[in-house]
Amino acid sequence: MLSAAERVFVRNGFRDATIAEIAREAEFAVGTFYNFFKSKDDLYAQVLDGIVREFVAEFERDVQQRDDPVDALSALIDLRMRVFDRHREFFRLFFEQSAAGVKLTGRHLKLREQYRASVAAIFAQGVKRGLFDKLDPLYAAICLDGMLNAFVRHWSAHEGGNPSPERLKIMKETVLSRFRVRRN
Amino acid sequence: MLSAAERVFVRNGFRDATIAEIAREAEFAVGTFYNFFKSKDDLYAQVLDGIVREFVAEFERDVQQRDDPVDALSALIDLRMRVFDRHREFFRLFFEQSAAGVKLTGRHLKLREQYRASVAAIFAQGVKRGLFDKLDPLYAAICLDGMLNAFVRHWSAHEGGNPSPERLKIMKETVLSRFRVRRN
Amino acid sequence: MLSAAERVFVRNGFRDATIAEIAREAEFAVGTFYNFFKSKDDLYAQVLDGIVREFVAEFERDVQQRDDPVDALSALIDLRMRVFDRHREFFRLFFEQSAAGVKLTGRHLKLREQYRASVAAIFAQGVKRGLFDKLDPLYAAICLDGMLNAFVRHWSAHEGGNPSPERLKIMKETVLSRFRVRRN
Amino acid sequence: MLSAAERVFVRNGFRDATIAEIAREAEFAVGTFYNFFKSKDDLYAQVLDGIVREFVAEFERDVQQRDDPVDALSALIDLRMRVFDRHREFFRLFFEQSAAGVKLTGRHLKLREQYRASVAAIFAQGVKRGLFDKLDPLYAAICLDGMLNAFVRHWSAHEGGNPSPERLKIMKETVLSRFRVRRN
């Protein structure tokens, strides 16, 4: 139901997604949606909300738990790719601030700030323990996010969104080694 | 004329930008536009085209010319920030593939591939000369683009799109040092 | 049940009154109404019917009974104000022919004619007995109705529909003396 | 244009008048209306405004000018019937406060108060000069309005809105003599 809407929003963007098409995709009548959602805006907000909640929950469970910053980063990359696999384009709104022609609203913007702060904290830990290069933690977090977004976009355009495990591994190694101190 | 359209497209997104508003902003009559542009889509394509051409020209002149890969990368970062300063959100379409609710069309998609290949070539050179870490050049290019996009977005949201020269310098150093081999 | 509908019809007018709101007000389920009423129109007709019946019954009992035309008129004024107090806006439909965006239907239109004819008959009696000015009885009845409606509307707008007994008395004297022959 | 809207509003009431029907009646396209009126509400307000302005102008010219209260009242009755002839049901909104399922808004409500005060002033004059029965001027004005409304409604329902000159004359005499002092 929400997922039908997500599909159409992703396909067409917010403005070009019509209620009629969403209804058809969900095999409901047009009016039925208005028993569940106040408006098109409300529908969009709820779709986004579900995905963000899901991501935040998994982030807290899989990433924040870990003591070792390198493990945490590794888990974060895995999570990002997993979420991407489930929600493709849609969660770009969360990571890139705008997508599908819609802007994030207050609540989600705040969640995103929290997420970024948490990632920065992981970097701060890593630097302190001598595991990562000396970098401003916030800037490091920005770099990490940017790289992951770029790979998501790249594969979205080039491999139909399904990179081989092989490529995923190389990507992961490439990204992680941008931050880890090198021993030579 | 095109710049009025750009302003409105950026303000409202593609679908929410009305011809009437663009006409008002450009101080032309609605009908006049249809002497210059076949349609709203055509107008959008031409706006994008101008910006892309401008970027490609400056890329060739300021970046591709340079022999030293480190210099080239440095110049590229400068260029990206310059373009961002001139066209803000709009060129995100080029670098992030979708923005304002519109997708890139064939011709521009190809130009983007060429651009990325050129950046990859710079990395290839740099690796060969032992200036950069050993990395797949394409993946390195993807990482670079992603980081730059992330900073653009970050400042777009946090400093009104105008980072201080100080911050720009730190960013540049942060990004560049992600790729350069470290001597210790 | 009918009274819940009346409240909502008065609050919102016919078209803006929704079955859902009526159902909520009556603490019934939407579907339940369709076991009692064929349609929204039917519901409206039944609400109106109840009020008209009530008025006609009281008219016959309190007004038509009286032999003295002046007493009858006095009782009619009292009755009109009483009904107004009970049903406020709603009975305007009966006296003013249209209200709440609905027109009277045949049966009620006929009842209204009968009512007016009865009032005219009272005037005819009064004229014959030399109690009232010489006037066409129908025109006198029209004048009376019009004045009473006007006061109802006036108080509806100015005193929240609750004129003081003092004001009611003055009104009654004002209206009655429009018709009684004056001795001087 | 406005008159086409007036016709449809009168025929169907506000809610049941559709933009499509108004457009058809005016032989314009639906969208054309939205070049002249912000919304359906706005259209309604403008229709009402035109009629009210017209009435107020004629009231000031034909009624307020007169020195003799009896002449003034006589002119007022003529005016009311004239306006009624031009605008039928629609001006009922002004005199009866609600019709066609719409309420008067602030500005018009105020104008109506002014109108009623002016009529009351005429009565006050008439009473002072011994031409009218001793009555509270406001209550007299209310009575007058109510009677005129009642006749308008009566003829609207019974003679297709076109009473004969004969009947108009009787009505006028009937109404006027409700207020004039009788010599006997």
Place this chain on the structure above:
DNA sequence: CATGAATGAGGTTTCATTCAT
């Protein structure tokens, strides 16, 4: 070339009514 009133298809939203439980 320049204009801007006119167009009408198409979008979002409401709500009376039905029907399976």
Place this chain on the structure above:
DNA sequence: TATGAATGAAACCTCATTCAT
């Protein structure tokens, strides 16, 4: 009988596009 989720026709309104001036 009672329920209320599902329906879809129909309403209001927008806006890209045309064309007569």
